[in-house]
Amino acid sequence: MSRTVDIIVIGGGHAGVEAAWAASSVLPNGTVAFLTMDASTIGVMSCNPAIGGLGKGQIVREIDALGGVMAQAIDATGIMFKMLNTSKGPAVWGPRAQADKDEYRDEVQHMIASRNNIEVIEATVDDIIVENGEVTGVMLDEPLLAKAVVLTTGTFMRGLMHTGEAQNKGGRVGEGTAEGISATLKRLGFELGRLKTGTPPRLSKKSIDWDSLPSQLGDKNPTPFSDLPTDNFPPLPQVDCRITATTKEMHQLIRDNLDKAPMYSGAIDAESGPRYCPSIEDKVVRFADRDAHHVFLEPETVHGDSIYCNGISTSLPADIQEKIIPMMKGCKDAVILQMGYAVEYDIVRPHQINATCESKLVRGLFLAGQINGTSGYEEAAGQGLLAGLNAARLVQGEETIVLGRDQAYIGVMMDDLVTTMPREPYRMFTSRAEHRLLLRADNSDERLTRFGRDLGLVDEERWETWVARAHHLEEIRHQMKELNLGKLVKKSDTPIVEIVSKLPKKLDPRLIRRVVTDVRYEGYIVRQQSEIKRQAKTEGRKIPAGLNPNEISGLRNEAVDVLKEFKPATLGQASRLAGITPADITLISIAVVRFNSNV
């Protein structure tokens, strides 16, 4: 007997959680079946127990402005909050927080359980049902039917873990693998790739000479990620990290054993690992002239014993890991609780999805997270939110949504994914966003909350909070004018505290800083906005699916091939494809006009 729900979300990682949550917000009277291998691992942090960072923190703020889970979960469970990059301009500040990873997982599960219309089902999905190019459900013991399916397999699709020569099937230590789904996707015509990533060893805090090491503290006045009001922030006790470093001797031992590290030696049958999060094997070879690299010792929970060694992800054999750890200062007697390991896994090459996360091959099948070749919780969560939103819109019979590069980092990421062929895990950076003065962490609500409200993502409480904040921002601008502070505010070396001291006490210093930033960037922002307006005509112009690249008059063969491979949805996307020139865009746009006038 089959059963029917509205939407199926497969995978309980960060992408799956946001997808299920967003879909359940948009369809409050619908049913979202949330299928995952093991319900107790929903919301687990696979690697680093931290959320946010440069570029990534902006994504978390955008998820919050759109009513998502991640910001609220980290605010409830963060144990060290730090605003990164504060020596640079506020456009590139990046909020980051370490989490108590057990509490984080529990908080996410608690939020999911609070939604009556999300039904969690434990199952490993091997088969997706497709009829006439449209998804109709998944095959469990019985068919489970739905109009839309969101697939978020993370590092689990044919996941294979390596520690030296030891290999274990699985996407994460102690967990299983999704074996069947790769074959299903291939059968449906998808081109798969294979990527790899790694994680460092975890040490017992008790066995580290903790007090001998310099500490790294969080911010004195931590900034929450979420815009929702909280009385008690941060609710958990705050911890400090310690800093140690690799040594010359350690580098030598690693060099002597490179052939035993599958992440490095080529024994892993995958294209590439994350260049921006390299293994220690990679680092000692790539930066051969350096005698030491920082290693941050980060508590994984408030009260537990496990310490994450940020900076030395490795796939070296266990006996070598046992030898290198004691070579770091403070770690002479350190006990390894869990060995570092690498994991290789299948991905779907992302040129096969639209910027809405919907696959081009199967109507109603959405892909989000690590399956699209990205790396990181935040990137996964951002895609998950968009996929869940669009799956719900498809069910409603509404047009799916694309976020612009000038609207959100999530929009930048989606556009990058569908216009490039990533050969290594894709990670967000502020440098990827050409409009980063507009896309700041502090103004995500201004950019997205009304938009989210119109789409059904933003609830009453968040909406009212935003309306009140918008009035507050207006009041600050008004007071600055009234008190004639214009010149003082514009001068980039006037300290914020001085401006705050001249304004009425009732005004929030964080929001004052935001208005000051707007004023100081005003000239650049106006220029960026007029550039965006200028490009808007080409940017959003749709390329009809029926336009055959072979029939575009005068188009070079290379451009024809690129168009066939990527099937860009708009002229803007086409213009960013490698192999497409401005002259090609002119020919394509003429062909679009002709095509449209003939239909």
Ligand SMILES: Cc1cc2nc3c(=O)[nH]c(=O)nc-3n(C[C@H](O)[C@H](O)[C@H](O)COP(=O)(O)OP(=O)(O)OC[C@H]3O[C@@H](n4cnc5c(N)ncnc54)[C@H](O)[C@@H]3O)c2cc1C
């Ligand atoms: C060893 C390791 C090292 C990592 N290192 C880094 C790093 O250095 N930097 C970084 O940014 N990120 C790293 N990550 C990646 C980070 O964990 C992911 O980017 C993030 O978790 C991706 O989220 P996701 O939702 O796409 O997938 P995941 O968090 O992997 O979640 C996938 C979920 O889907 C479920 N699932 C999978 N297939 C099926 C199926 N067929 N049926 C039912 N359920 C299924 C799984 O059980 C799991 O719940 C690492 C991950 C691992 C495992």
